[in-house]
Amino acid sequence: xxxxxxxxxxxxxxxxxxxxxxxxxxxxxxxxxxxxxxxxxxxxxxxxxxxxxxxxxxxxxxxxxxxxxxxxxxxxxxxxxxxxxxxxxxxxxxxxxxxxxxxxxxxxxxxxxxxxxxxxxxxxxxxxxxxxxxxxxxxxxxxxxxxxxxxxxxxxxxxxxxxxxxxxxxxxxxxxxxxxxxxxxxxxxxxxxxxxxxxxxxxxxxxxxxxxxxxxxxxxxxxxxxxxxxxxxxxxxxxxxxxxxxxxxxxxxxxxxxxxxxxxxxxxxxxxxxxxxxxxxxxxxxxxxxxxxxx
Numbered sequence: 001x002x003x004x005x006x007x008x009x010x011x012x013x014x015x016x017x018x019x020x021x022x023x024x025x026x027x028x029x030x031x032x033x034x035x036x037x038x039x040x041x042x043x044x045x046x047x048x049x050x051x052x053x054x055x056x057x058x059x060x061x062x063x064x065x066x067x068x069x070x071x072x073x074x075x076x077x078x079x080x081x082x083x084x085x086x087x088x089x090x091x092x093x094x095x096x097x098x099x100x101x102x103x104x105x106x107x108x109x110x111x112x113x114x115x116x117x118x119x120x121x122x123x124x125x126x127x128x129x130x131x132x133x134x135x136x137x138x139x140x141x142x143x144x145x146x147x148x149x150x151x152x153x154x155x156x157x158x159x160x161x162x163x164x165x166x167x168x169x170x171x172x173x174x175x176x177x178x179x180x181x182x183x184x185x186x187x188x189x190x191x192x193x194x195x196x197x198x199x200x201x202x203x204x205x206x207x208x209x210x211x212x213x214x215x216x217x218x219x220x221x222x223x224x225x226x227x228x229x230x231x232x233x234x235x236x237x238x239x240x241x242x243x244x245x246x247x248x249x250x251x252x253x254x255x256x257x258x259x260x261x262x263x264x265x266x267x268x269x270x271x272x273x274x275x276x277x278x279x280x281x282x283x284x285x286x287x288x289x290x291x292x293x294x295x
Contacts, residue, residue: 019057021086024079026066027058037073045078054079057088067091071111120203124194126179127186181210188213193220200228211237219244 058072079087108129197203212220223240226233234240
């Protein structure tokens with residue numbers, strides 16, 4: 001069955017952008033993209049394209065006689081799987097983006113608005129977004145003249161970027177606190193740890209990433225040796241630290257007991273009383289067997 005062609009994108013202009021069918025071979029994909037490529041998702045999109053065609057154009061930046069991909073890698077790869085010669089695209093003129101930093105910021109914001117970034121990718125994206133913004137607006141990095149127009153404009157733009165993260169909370173799970181935490185985690189991870197974590201189950205566990213980022217670089221390496229071994233000797237950062245301390249890791253039952261005990265201690269008196277009432281029969285039975293009332 002032949003794949004439906006993309007929805008007609010007759011070259012038309014909307015504001016500063018042009019919509020058109022673009023030759024797939026003329027599109028260059030940058031090497032430093034934030035979002036990891038998932039071939040399975042590209043295959044799923046190809047099946048969707050077979051059914052109803054391309055619903056959303058990819059975003060491109062005009063570059064000489066060709067184009068640079070801003071967003072839509074999986075849609076582009078789906079088109080390649082279907083051997084399309086062209087793909088519907090939204091083209092941004094080269095002169096709109098005076099620097100690669102502005103282009104990179106746009107890509108980061110595009111990716112951070114998606115739901116499918118894992119925890120490590122989100123930390124990396126937000127940390128890079130902060131770094132790119134400081135390159136574009138150095139006044140926000142070191143304070144500068146707080147009365148100057150440049151500083152005030154930079155502050156306004158910085159507020160706008162992190163306001164995006166706040167307002168996108170419903171779809172990305174981000175908040176101002178989440179942004180700060182993600183940046184702190186990324187900055188705390190050693191470069192070698194960042195590289196080793198990519199593509200592992202641990203990359204989607206923010207609590208473990210946070211715990212790992214709080215360790216010295218050498219300890220991070222030893223922890224990852226245990227977790228990422230062909231036959232793992234620990235399943236979490238907490239387990240790995242126990243092993244490094246020379247103690248056997250907690251069993252599942254011990255972990256559950258510790259979790260319940262910690263949660264119970266955090267409840268107020270009325271909350272604990274409600275739990276005790278729910279288990280009243282078991283508590284009274286235990287009290288009688290252990291002679292609590294005889295003391």
